[in-house]
Amino acid sequence: MNVYIKNILRFCIIVLLQVLILNNITLRWWSDPGGFPVFIPLIYPLFLLLMPFDTPVWLLLIAGFVLGITVDSFTNTAGMHACATVLIAYLRTNVLGALLPRNLSEYEGLQPSIKNMGWMPFLVYSGFLLILHHLLFFALELWNLSNLGHLLLKTMASAATSMLFVIVYLLLFTRQDTSRA
Secondary structure, three states: OOHHHHHHHHHHHHHHHHHHHHHHOOEOOOOOOOOOOOEOOOOOOHHHHOOOOOOOHHHHHHHHHHHHHHHHHHHOOOOHHHHHHHHHHHHHHHHHHHHOOOOHHHHOOOOOOHHHHOHHHHHHHHHHHHHHHHHHHHHHHHOOOOOHHHHHHHHHHHHHHHHHHHHHHHHHHOOOOOOOO
């Protein structure tokens, strides 16, 4: 399948999963009203995380903005998702460059995945960028840092749950063949 069609389909599937299903699931890690704050798992940054290694930064920034604005239009959040996705789109190439043993140009035609990177590098890569995304998003949502503990708790709980959903998505929607494109 053409890489452009594949990414357009992935964009549609991930955005639909986020706005139709996950945005309607509110999670609280404890049933006590004084427990962790209510949050929604955010998996839509996965679209940026799975774009091919050789995607130029300018295209990542545009894709991040379009992805964020699309989710913002469904959630009525006035650019908060767009801001967070543009940040991780900007940092993505540097994070991959730091984690991978070879230059990114040597991975031509491949995308970041458990198969191409291994479990630990992929989990570090996706976990680090998801935590940054969630931290900026929730900082913008709360709009003050007076309750830093609340912000960090909400960020970490949401990022942990989002990582679980990302792993489930990868196990369900990625092929496990050994051929390289």
